[in-house]
Amino acid sequence: MVDTASKKDSVLKVIDIIEEHKGTDTMGLYIGDHCSWTDYFIITTVSSSTHLKSLYRFVRGYLKENNIELNSREKSIEDDSWVLLDCGYFVVHFMDNEKREFYELEKLWYMGEVIYSSKSSKSRPSS
Numbered sequence: 001m002v003d004t005a006s007k008k009d010s011v012l013k014v015i016d017i018i019e020e021h022k023g024t025d026t027m028g029l030y031i032g033d034h035c036s037w038t039d040y041f042i043i044t045t046v047s048s049s050t051h052l053k054s055l056y057r058f059v060r061g062y063l064k065e066n067n068i069e070l071n072s073r074e075k076s077i078e079d080d081s082w083v084l085l086d087c088g089y090f091v092v093h094f095m096d097n098e099k100r101e102f103y104e105l106e107k108l109w110y111m112g113e114v115i116y117s118s119k120s121s122k123s124r125p126s127s
Contacts, residue, residue, distance in 0.1 A: 008115065010068065011040045011090050015116050017058050018044050018092075022051070025100070028116035031109050040090035041109060045100050049080030052094050056083055059092060 008030075015028050023044035032039035046052040063070065063085075071086040082099045085092040093105060114120075 007039060007089050010066065011042060012116065014059055014062060014090070014092060015042055017062055018042070018055060019118060021055050021058050022047070023055055023094075024118070026116070026118040027106055027114065029106070029109055029112035030115050031112040034109070034111050038086070038089060038091050040115070041105065041112070042090060042092045043100070043105050044092075044094060045097055046094050048096075052080055052083060052096070055094055056085070059085065063087060 011028055015026055018026050023046065026042070026044040029041045029043070030039065031041055044055070046055060062068075068087050071088055081096045082103075083094045085094075095103070095105075
């Protein structure tokens with residue numbers, strides 16, 4: 001079992017990787033008090049299918065290096081408008097602008113605690 005501080009540190013590291021590789025409007029939400037199947041959402045907007053695949057590879061590399069396993073609910077990388085990585089205690093959503101605006105996950109999970117938002121932070125995420 002991963003402790004709460006380690007979970008948040010991992011989430012913030014993934015956010016840092018996404019920010020370093022130009023994900024936009026990146027948001028980290030703690031939703032564990034309102035969701036039975038995960039604790040955190042990371043949501044970011046990608047600029048193209050190539051950008052999405054690149055971000056996906058960088059995040060997967062981090063997950064593999066840190067022995068964070070993916071659950072079987074991983075969405076296919078073939079869909080270049082929204083890819084989901086289910087890492088158990090956190091879920092990463094890579095979305096193009098159209099999907100992001102349509103689904104508005106931030107509004108759906110409004111009761112979550114924002115742990116990072118690139119819109120309100122000029123610095124790298126920290127724990």
